[in-house]
Amino acid sequence: MRPQAGSRPASGEPAPHREHSSTAATSREVTDMAARTVAKTPARRSQPASSRRPTAVSSFSLRVKREERNQKIRELIALAREQGYLTYDDINEALPESVVSPDEMDSILILLRGMEIEIVSAKDVDKIKLRKEEEDRLRRADAEAALDDPVRMYLKQMGQVPLLTREQEVEISKRIEEAENNSRRLFLRFGCAVKLCLGLLARIENGEERFDRVVNDKDVESRQKYFRQVRRLRNTIERQARQVGEIYRQSRKRSLKKSERGRVLKRLEQSRNRLAQSLEKLRFKQKAVEDLAELTAEPYRRMRILRSRIQKLGSSPTKRQELQAARKELRAMEQEQYMSADEFITRWEEMRSWMRRGLQAKTEMVEANLRLVISIAKKYTNRG
Incomplete structure (x- = not known):
C-alpha cells in the first residue's frame, strides 16, 4: 500500500x-x-491488476x-x-x-x-x-556558555588577587628594575651583543625598524641629533670590540705566567665594561634588548653541545680528528664571545634567571593592576 x-x-x-x-x-x-x-x-505474487505494469x-x-x-x-x-x-x-x-x-x-x-x-x-x-x-535554542545557549564561562572564571580568579599596598608596589618595581639591569648588564658583555646591537641600529637607519619601538625617546633630544651621535659611536664600538678581542686572545696564550695572566684578565674585564657602556649609549629600550638577548640561545646551545662532545671524545683514541674539529669550533666561538665556553654558559644561564625574575615581577604587577580595574568596575556595575 x-x-x-x-x-x-x-x-x-x-x-x-x-x-x-x-x-x-x-x-x-x-x-x-x-x-x-x-x-x-x-515482484509480489498477489498483485492487484490495477497496479500491474505493461x-x-x-x-x-x-x-x-x-x-x-x-x-x-x-x-x-x-x-x-x-x-x-x-x-x-x-x-x-x-x-x-x-x-x-x-x-x-x-x-x-x-x-x-x-x-x-x-x-x-x-x-x-x-x-x-x-x-x-528548542534544540536550536539549547545549542545557542551552550555556545554562549562556552564563551562566557572562561571569562567568568578569569574574572573570578582575578578577583582573588589582592590589591597592592604602596609599599608592595615599590617593592615589585624595585625587583623589576633589578632584574632588567642585571640581565642587560650580562647581555651587553657578550661578544655577540656588538653584532646584534649594531645590526639593529642599521635597521633603524634603513627604516626597517621603527625608531620609537627601539629607542628611548625620553633619552634623546631629537632623532637627527641621535643619528649624528651614533655615527661616531658606531666607530667607537667597533674599535673597542677589536681591542677586547685582542686582549682575550692574549689571555689564552699558554706562555703567560700566572701574574701576567692576572693582569691581562683584569684588562679584559675593564675593556668589556667600557664596551658595554658604549653599547648602552645606543639608548635601546629594555624590550628591544631582551629581544636581542633571546638570540643568544643558539650560541649557548652550540657551546654546550661542543663541550659535551669534547668530554666524550677525550677518552677515544680512534676519533682524534673529530675531537680536534670540535675543539677548533669551540675556540672560535669563545673568541667571538670574548670569554671561555664555561664563562659564557654560566653568564648566559644567570642572564636567563634574571629575565625570568623580571617577568615574574611584571606579571604580579599586571595582575594587581587588573584586580584594581575589576574592583572599580564592580562598584559601578554592582556585580559580585
Whole structure:
C-alpha cells in the first residue's frame, strides 16, 4: 500500500530525528542506489491488476520514467535537508503512482530512512518544528556558555588577587628594575651583543625598524641629533670590540705566567665594561634588548653541545680528528664571545634567571593592576 497523508510506517512510530549528514551520499549516488534497489526488488505474487505494469514497454520510455523518478528523489532529499524532515504528503506529491509502483515506493522509503531522513505524518509537523526550535535554542545557549564561562572564571580568579599596598608596589618595581639591569648588564658583555646591537641600529637607519619601538625617546633630544651621535659611536664600538678581542686572545696564550695572566684578565674585564657602556649609549629600550638577548640561545646551545662532545671524545683514541674539529669550533666561538665556553654558559644561564625574575615581577604587577580595574568596575556595575 502507498503511504497516505497522516499514515505512519508499518513499524510503528516514526524514526527518531537525527541531524542529516550531507556527506552520507550525493543526490546522484542516492538515485543510482534507488535504481539498483528497485531493479532488485522482487515482484509480489498477489498483485492487484490495477497496479500491474505493461510488460511490453520500450527501453526509451523506461529510461525516461527512471530519470523522472530519480529527479523527484533528488528533490525530496533537498527538501529534507532544508526543513529537517519529510511528510508522507511530501512523498506522495513528489512520487505519484504514475511515477513509481508500490514496490518501488517501499524501496525508496527504506532508502530515505537509511539516509537518516525523518518521515512524519502531517499532524506531527508542529511538534517537530517546536522540537527543532528548542534544540536550536539549547545549542545557542551552550555556545554562549562556552564563551562566557572562561571569562567568568578569569574574572573570578582575578578577583582573588589582592590589591597592592604602596609599599608592595615599590617593592615589585624595585625587583623589576633589578632584574632588567642585571640581565642587560650580562647581555651587553657578550661578544655577540656588538653584532646584534649594531645590526639593529642599521635597521633603524634603513627604516626597517621603527625608531620609537627601539629607542628611548625620553633619552634623546631629537632623532637627527641621535643619528649624528651614533655615527661616531658606531666607530667607537667597533674599535673597542677589536681591542677586547685582542686582549682575550692574549689571555689564552699558554706562555703567560700566572701574574701576567692576572693582569691581562683584569684588562679584559675593564675593556668589556667600557664596551658595554658604549653599547648602552645606543639608548635601546629594555624590550628591544631582551629581544636581542633571546638570540643568544643558539650560541649557548652550540657551546654546550661542543663541550659535551669534547668530554666524550677525550677518552677515544680512534676519533682524534673529530675531537680536534670540535675543539677548533669551540675556540672560535669563545673568541667571538670574548670569554671561555664555561664563562659564557654560566653568564648566559644567570642572564636567563634574571629575565625570568623580571617577568615574574611584571606579571604580579599586571595582575594587581587588573584586580584594581575589576574592583572599580564592580562598584559601578554592582556585580559580585
